[in-house]
Amino acid sequence: MTNDEIIERTNAAIAEEFELNMNDLVPSASFKDDLGLDSLDAVDMVIVLEQEFGIKIGKDPKILKIRQLSDLHSYVIDKKNAFLN
Amino acid sequence: MLRSFLHNLGFYFVFLALNLSILFASLPLYLILRLAKKNTGQVIRRIIWIYGRSWIILTSFFTKIEINTKNKIDYPAPCIILVNHQSFFDAFCMGALPIYDIAFLVRSWPFQIPFYGHYMRSAEYINSENVSCEEFVREANQRLNQGTSIIIFPEGTRSKNGQLGRFYSGAFKLAMESKIPIVPICIDGTGKFLPKGKFWVEPNPISITTLPIIEPTQFASYGQRAHIELRKAAKKKFIEALG
Numbered sequence A: 001m002t003n004d005e006i007i008e009r010t011n012a013a014i015a016e017e018f019e020l021n022m023n024d025l026v027p028s029a030s031f032k033d034d035l036g037l038d039s040l041d042a043v044d045m046v047i048v049l050e051q052e053f054g055i056k057i058g059k060d061p062k063i064l065k066i067r068q069l070s071d072l073h074s075y076v077i078d079k080k081n082a083f084l085n
Numbered sequence B: 001m002l003r004s005f006l007h008n009l010g011f012y013f014v015f016l017a018l019n020l021s022i023l024f025a026s027l028p029l030y031l032i033l034r035l036a037k038k039n040t041g042q043v044i045r046r047i048i049w050i051y052g053r054s055w056i057i058l059t060s061f062f063t064k065i066e067i068n069t070k071n072k073i074d075y076p077a078p079c080i081i082l083v084n085h086q087s088f089f090d091a092f093c094m095g096a097l098p099i100y101d102i103a104f105l106v107r108s109w110p111f112q113i114p115f116y117g118h119y120m121r122s123a124e125y126i127n128s129e130n131v132s133c134e135e136f137v138r139e140a141n142q143r144l145n146q147g148t149s150i151i152i153f154p155e156g157t158r159s160k161n162g163q164l165g166r167f168y169s170g171a172f173k174l175a176m177e178s179k180i181p182i183v184p185i186c187i188d189g190t191g192k193f194l195p196k197g198k199f200w201v202e203p204n205p206i207s208i209t210t211l212p213i214i215e216p217t218q219f220a221s222y223g224q225r226a227h228i229e230l231r232k233a234a235k236k237k238f239i240e241a242l243g
Helices: A003-017 A039-053 A069-084 B002-035 B040-059 B090-096 B116-122 B133-145 B170-178 B216-242
Strands: B065-068 B080-083 B102-106 B149-152 B182-188 B206-210
Touching (some): A003 A069, A003 B216, A039 B133, A039 B170, B090 B102, B090 B206, B149 B170, B182 B216
Parallel strands (some): B080 B149, B080 B182, B102 B149
Antiparallel strands (some): B182 B206
């Protein structure tokens, strides 16, 4: 799976889970200010990504520090690559 | 203006009188219900239900309240009760239900409210914040297994503009995992009666309506997406009910 495919699947999964418009999912989008997501959504975010990519995130402190979409993309790409290696 | 002022004066006088009454009545009520072999959580939930029912009766002197919450037999025991959220007053509206053994799913901050927080902890309400999905499902299943129904506001917070907000997934994941039926309850009018962030009440008709049950087992064929389809179906019911 290429990085672009990971980004596309990440966006599609969170758009469906959080009832978001795909057009709003630009890399610089802030989860809180632009997408209206909050701490309760962090729990759902972990499950969505674990299901979508078959990775284990659990209570990884790194994901709690993510504030914008591009950081989430990088996080998932790193996780996926680590999983494959 | 004077009429509105008098309305609010009366409303908050009733608020104070009712809170004091419940405070003093709690101990004898607690002892009576304990003698009836109810556990502490059940007893406090019953007292809270009586408090909510008292609110409904007293508020009906200030504004029209239309109750269509059916009968006890229409609520599977236990069930997951979904309620749209327009106002702080919505919690009191649960006194209009014909069942009382119900625990709320709430965020962290309401547990800090003086008076209410103590009762909420004693009633074994579930804190939805700072827990993983597994922890939430485990704790919710404990309540369901003991026959206690759970009330969830799927929007997570009160609407600022009266419009139905985005639904969080927790309630629907719980329903899919536990296979417990969902009973949607549509509240309308409380957002104008006591809007979010305001303390000034405005007489405005309120309706509390129980909608048809949704069986999560009907969505099992969607696999991993089941909770999303269940969420969409539930939201559609509220949209139709709110018109």
